[in-house]
Amino acid sequence: MSETKLRDQICLFSRSLFERGLTSGSSGNVSIRLEDGGFLTTPTDSSLGFLDPARLTRLDAAGHVLSGDKPTKELPLHQALYETRNGAGAIVHLHSTHSVAVSMLPEIDPHSVLPPLTAYSVMRVGHTALIPYYRPGDPAVADAIRNLHGKHTAVLLANHGPVVAGRTLQAAINSIEELEETARLYLLLRGLNPRLLSQEQVEDLVDHFKL
Structure with a gap:
């Protein structure tokens, strides 16, 4: 896909996320890895609902x-995920309400934030890691992501929001929306002892869809 079309795609999908309330104000950021190793990112302090394709940030492979x-102040966390997830072609970071709420709960497992509630949460998200709180834009968050050694496509920043990598922008958006819906389900079912997918059912999904 040409760079022009990728710029348009970022703006189109970002506006959809904004209009559906998945991120508000000037929160959230999106990036795409280009064929030459460089990147397109949303600018700092920009609203995902009102992006200009011509003003997206174009960076080389070294981040210049x-x-x-x-560029977005969250660029270090994008770069860290690209470095550790070789198949990642796009990354989306939102401040979606239910995911942020789950990130604040004391009982969640930092190695697997959400239990296997649905088939699609397993297929599109998998195990989500919790990253401890860092100030937005703090380069130290990149080291925390690198310490995960590429084992997670989705991470949840404590008291901040989700970050998801995908092979394409559409895949990353599908995954982050699935994460938000799973977080919403978790909050609705919290304390009700819901029936989870069994380990055998999870393994069947992994084997069948080659996850």
Whole structure:
């Protein structure tokens, strides 16, 4: 896909996320890895609902800005996920309400934040790791992600929000939306002892869909 079409795709999908309330104000950021190893990212302090394709930040493979506005302050966490997830072609970070709420709960497992509630939560998200709280834009969050050694496509930043990598932007968005819906289900079912997918059912999904 041409860079022009990728720019348009970022703006189109970002506006959809914004209009459906999955991120608000100037929160959230999106990036795509280009064929030359460089990146397109949303600019810092920009609203995902009102992006200009021409003003998206274009960076080279080393992270140097080539054109466009100043990049998102969360660029280090994007770079860390790309470094550790070789198949990642796009990354989406939101401040979606239910995922943020789950990140604050004391009982969650930092190695697998949400239990296997549905087949699609297993297929599209898998195990989500919890990253301890860091100030937004703190480069130390990148080291925390690198310490996961690429084992997770989705991470949840404590008191902040989810970050999901995908082979394509559409795949990353599908995954982060599935994560948000799973977080919503978890909050609705919290304390009700819901029936989870069994280990055998999870393994069947993994084997059948080659996850």
